Amino acid sequence: MVFATEFDPTHQNARQNARQNVRLRTSPTSGNASSSAVAFSAAAQEAANRVVKSDVTSSVKSSAKSNVVPMQSSASLNIGHPARRVRLDENKSLSLPKRPKLPLRLQLLTRFQQASTVVTTLLVTGALAMYGSTVYVDKSTNHALLQLDSLQGESQQLTSANESIKQSLAEQAIQENSGLDPYDPGDVLFLEPEPLRAARQPAQTSLEMPGPLGY
Amino acid sequence: MAVSTRSRPRRRQTRAPSPRSTPEQIQDFRHNLPRLRLISVWLFLLVGMLGLGARLAYLQLFINDELKLRAEEQQAIQSTPRASRRQMIDLQGNVVAMDRVLYTLYVHPMLFKKPEAEIAEALSSVLDLSPSKLTQMFTAQESGIKLSTDISEETAKRLRALRLDGLDLLPSPQRMYPQGELFAQVTGYVDLEGAPGAGVELGYESQLLYDDPKAGEPTPMQQVTRDDLQMQLTIDSRLQRIAQEGLAATVAEFNAKRGALIVMDSRNGEIVTMAIAPTYDPNEYYNANIEYFKNWAVSDLYEPGSTFKPINVAIALEEGVISATESINDEGRIFVDGWPIQNVDFDTSGARGVMSITDVMRYSSNVAMVRMMQRLPRGDYFSWLQKLGLGDVTGVDLPGESSGQIKEKEQFVGGEIEAATTAFGQGFSLTVLQLAQLHATLANGGKLVTPHVVRGLVNAQNELTWKPERPTPKQVFSPETTRQVLAMMKAVVDDGTGSAAKVEGYQIAGKTGTAQKVTEYGTYGDQRITSFVSIAPVSDPRYVVLAVIDEPQGENAYGGTVAAPLVKKMLESLVVLEGVAPDGAIAPADEKAIEALE
Incomplete structure (x- = not known):
């Protein structure tokens, strides 16, 4: 089953016109220009029709373009997209626009x-x-x-x-009265290192305690 | 066709299409226009790239060498006038030779940003020059005026602190010897151009110079210390100082020509002390007498005289021609080949008669020595002299060593007189250092070690990183022989000619020597060369102390009176500083003191 979103331009146009008229009438800026309102709504409808026919990208483009002109923007921007789910024929395949x-x-x-x-x-x-x-x-x-x-x-x-x-x-130091004398072996004590003594055995203390000790 | 084309409006074409073009072709041509632009841009870029490529090739391939040279010139750090050298330290690590940075100040008046007068004022406060003199100097040139040389680091710092433009301080290393003349004969000197003059500076130049910095390697500007390696000498500066002072005093006392005092560690040949008098201050080598630059203990030959007798005795003992207990007859005066040979004291004492070998040494009998060496075949004697290295160099690491002189073998073997004179140390010559080396064989059990003054290169952790290669010591005498000879030499100090060298509490072996000097006419004259050699301590022989005083004046100038007291002074300091424990009999005074204590 293949579903696709489809757009019903006719249905859309009726609603569009009605809303457009209301908008124009209530718009404070368009107070003194109400005579041209109908003509505008007609133009808007035509524009909407064109939009529907063109593909998605161009619609975006046109809406962007219409942004520049305030009156037209309010017309094209309010195009709703009430999507309807339609059932397609089995053999008719809908293909998205392919990149070339x-x-x-x-x-x-x-x-x-x-x-x-x-x-x-x-x-x-x-x-x-x-x-x-x-x-x-x-x-x-x-x-x-x-x-x-x-x-x-x-x-x-x-x-x-x-x-x-x-x-x-x-x-x-070599001056006469420096008080320093040259080295003399008689003034030096040579100490011969003692031969290493055997490590002393620690005295054997009895392990038995004399009794209960209190502190 | 052509008409129709021409009628079409032409807008941007610069070139008309061919007259025969169809409208389609023209259309095509128009479509192709952007391509033409593309191609032209591409061509432009291509030409640019090719141009750059060609330039690159030109730079890289054709003028490559020239550019490299120029780059090196620019990259090279301000080359110093002379290369810096490593420090030399003594055995304790005291610096005995070092490079220090001195600056040369150049000024460039064109770069001055302040008035010249102000700069002159500022400079005169640091330099020893008056402001008026300085302003006058500034007018000489626009740039590159050399204001002052040999500026110390301290002054350079003050100059930099002035923060003046147009000043240029160029560093250059200068060799400094903090101890002055103390080490001059060992270290030598380095002249102002950086060329070594003598000593270790000359002998070990390649080790002292820092390696050339590799290209691109960052180098400190001063270039004074590039690594932590220092050259360590075997000299002990404390002993060296004592020796130098003692020697200078002795030379002055006897009005002698010159003197040398050497202390050698016989175990490895290290020269602990090498004092030479007179000497010079290597910091001011240019003021010194050129004759003093050579270390005469290494470069000059002399006849050793009686100090050679112990060596002869060792040869005779080793060859077995005599035994230590034998006696020899001393006739007082003999004739050899018609030449008279007599003892020094023949006129007063006459013939001494039969005497032991110890007495031969003790009284330094020439005749008994001749009789002793006559027992040895002259050919064998000659080969012994060669074996001991006479007539050759010792191999010491100081430059300018002379090789000793001995007679030709034919002459030595052919007549009796050569062997006879050699028996008491005359008729051949050697250096002072070689005599010390020969006596070291008696001290170390018979090994002929190579004397040296350099220990090697040490790093900051005091580890040797490089050591000069030396031949392995050759065994020439047996330990038994050397022990016997030492015992005889000990008698010389105990109650013989060398008693002036006796050190209380120690067993000292020694031998005096007083040799007549050959005059310039080739005959023996009045002048003599006195010496004393000593080995200490006898119980565990290690140090050889040799003092040689050349041409001492006065009637009583003998080895035992001139050189022996000097050696005694040296020995007293040596045993204390080297921690040699007393091995001799306790002095009577000490004995009394000990008794009193008990």
């Missing part, structure tokens, strides 16, 4: 285009990321290098200051 079958070559090209779009997007993203990272890495390397450089400069300054101090201390 493209030649294979074009199809391939479309596929290729789609694929290349994806690849391009990926590549562009990747390139941007790469570029960003190179800039970042370069920047951070530079920063770290500067830091290293200044640290090395400091360490070198410290080393040279340290050695200079040691040198001047040594120079002071």
Whole structure:
């Protein structure tokens, strides 16, 4: 069983006209232009008829177009779509508008285009990321290098200051009245390490408790 | 047909279709118009691409090399006037040679953003130049005026803090030796152009220089420390300082020409101390006497004299021509091949008669030594000298080493006199260092170790990452022989010619040496070279201390009076600093103290 939604233009037109007239009459802007109301409703009806004949897309188009003109828009927009379920003949098949079958070559090209779009997007993203990272890495390397450089400069300054101090201390030490004496083995105590003693056995304490202990 | 076409209105065609075209054809042509535009755009793009491609090919294939060169020029970091070198540290890790950054200040007046007077004022507050002088200097050129050199890091910091445009500070490394002349004879020096002058700086240049930075590798601007490797020496700066001071004092006291004091660890050949006098300050090498640049302990030969006698005794013992308990007759004076050979004290003491080998050493008898070595076939004696490396270099890692000189084999074997003079250390020559190496064989049980001053490259964790390759020590004497010789040498210090080197509480082995020097005319003159070699401690021999004083002045200038006291001073510090426990008899004073305690 095949069902389809069908549109009854005649039925629609009657209702349409009635509603349209009411609308025009009640509309405050159309107060002084009521004489032209009938003519409008007729035009609206005609338009509606045309709409019905055209396919879905064109109806949408026309309604969109009519939006631009206020009067006409109210006419075409109010087209209702009271759908009726109709039974179709078994042998009469209703086919939806098919997309035109493209030649294979074009199809391939479309596929290729789609694929290349994806690849391009990926590549562009990747390139941007790469570029960003190179800039970042370069920047951070530079920063770290500067830091290293200044640290090395400091360490070198410290080393040279340290050695200079040691040198001047040594120079002071050899002066006559420095109060420092050269090494003399007589002043040094050599202590021989004691041989390792055997680990002392812990005294055997009796495991028996003397009795109940209270605290 | 043609008429009808012409009558049709033509709007956008630039070219008329062929006169014979039908209206359909014209229609077709019109339809084809967008294609024409498409093709022209495509052609335009294609030509553009081809043009770019051609340009690319031109750049990549034809002028590629030239561009590469230009790129390298631009990418290269401001090349420093000289390459930086690794630091050198001593055995304790004290820095003995280091690179430090000094700056050169250039100004570019064309880049000044402030009035010159203001800049001159600001600069004169940091530099030692007057503002008027500076403004005058600014007028010299538009850019690139060298204002000041050798600016320290501290001053450079202050200059940078001025935040002036048009100033340019160029860093360049300079070698600095914090200890001044203390290590000069070991480290050598590096000149202002960065070329090494002597010592380890010259001998280990490839290890001291940092590897060239690879292209594209980030390099710190200063280029002073590019890795944490340092070259470690075997020298102990504390002992080196004591040795240098002691040596300088002795040389000054005896008005000597020069002196050397070497302490060597006989177990591995490490030179713990190498003091040379006179020396120079490597920081100001340009003010130094050029003669001092060479380390004479390595580069100059001398006749060792009596300090060689223990080696001869060891040879004789090893060959079995004498035994340690044997006695030898000392006639006081003998004639060999018509040449007189006598003891130093022949005029006062005369012939000493039969004496033990220990006494031969103790009194340094020349005649007894000649008699002893005459027992050894001269051919064997000569091959022994060769085996000990005489006439060859020691292989020390200091540049400019001279190889010792011994006589040709024919001359040595042919006549008696050569072997006779060699028996008491004359008639051949070697370096001071080689004598220390030979005595090290007596201390370490007979192994001929290679003396060296470089331990290797160490990293920040103090681990050796590179070690110079050295030949494996050759066994020349048996441990038994060396033990016997040491016992004899101990007698020399205990109550012989070397008693001045006695250290309380320690067993010290030693031997004095006083050799006549050959004058420039090839004969022995008045000048002498005095030396003293010592091995300590005898119970567990390890250190060889050798002092050589060249041309000491005065009547009483002998090995035992000049060099032995110096060695004693050295030994006293050595045993304390190296923690050598006393192995000798307790001194009487100490004995009393112990009794008092009890």
